[in-house]
Amino acid sequence: MNLLSKLNILKVSCAIIEMEGKILCAQRSEIMKLPLKWEFPGGKKEKNESYKECLKREIKEELDLEIEIVERLPSFTYRFLNKERIKLIPFRCKALSRDINLTEHQEIKWLGKEQLKKLDWAEADIPIVNYYIQNYK
Numbered sequence: 001m002n003l004l005s006k007l008n009i010l011k012v013s014c015a016i017i018e019m020e021g022k023i024l025c026a027q028r029s030e031i032m033k034l035p036l037k038w039e040f041p042g043g044k045k046e047k048n049e050s051y052k053e054c055l056k057r058e059i060k061e062e063l064d065l066e067i068e069i070v071e072r073l074p075s076f077t078y079r080f081l082n083k084e085r086i087k088l089i090p091f092r093c094k095a096l097s098r099d100i101n102l103t104e105h106q107e108i109k110w111l112g113k114e115q116l117k118k119l120d121w122a123e124a125d126i127p128i129v130n131y132y133i134q135n136y137k
């Protein structure tokens with residue numbers, strides 16, 4: 001992969017937020033890209049921030065929630081049909097409160113690991129879901 005193609009990859013931090021053995025899954029709204037698909041909340045990294053700073057900012061914006069980041073998991077790059085590529089950088093996180101106010105998503109569900117596969121995930125998230133199922137709890 002050359003430098004130019006690396007620069008063109010959209011970098012997206014996302015949070016696997018755990019509480020009492022459940023994981024927070026978020027459904028994109030009808031008006032977002034990838035409408036009604038399930039994802040791990042997060043968003044695009046801005047130039048002057050780290051992946052972790054990006055994640056804390058996005059989770060505050062989208063869920064009105066403070067998180068503690070536990071560890072970074074392996075990232076996966078996905079190529080859409082239109083050739084756009086995103087690199088999803090997942091982090092295991094703890095929620096620092098139970099209060100969540102959704103500002104963008106349609107719905108959230110707290111699911112156990114064994115229930116994760118039931119959701120209609122955004123394609124780019126499927127390797128992360130599989131990695132998590134195989135390696136955690």
Ligand SMILES: Nc1nc2c([nH]c(=O)n2[C@H]2C[C@H](O)[C@@H](COP(=O)(O)OP(=O)(O)OP(=O)(O)O)O2)c(=O)[nH]1
Pocket residue numbers: 012013014032033034038039040041042043044086088122123124125
């Ligand atoms: N946050 C997040 N985004 C994901 C996931 N899976 C996945 O394909 N995406 C895509 C959707 C978006 O195109 C992009 C993240 O962008 P974003 O959340 O910052 O912005 P957005 O949906 O408002 O998109 P945009 O209109 O600003 O381009 O990554 C995921 O698990 N979490």
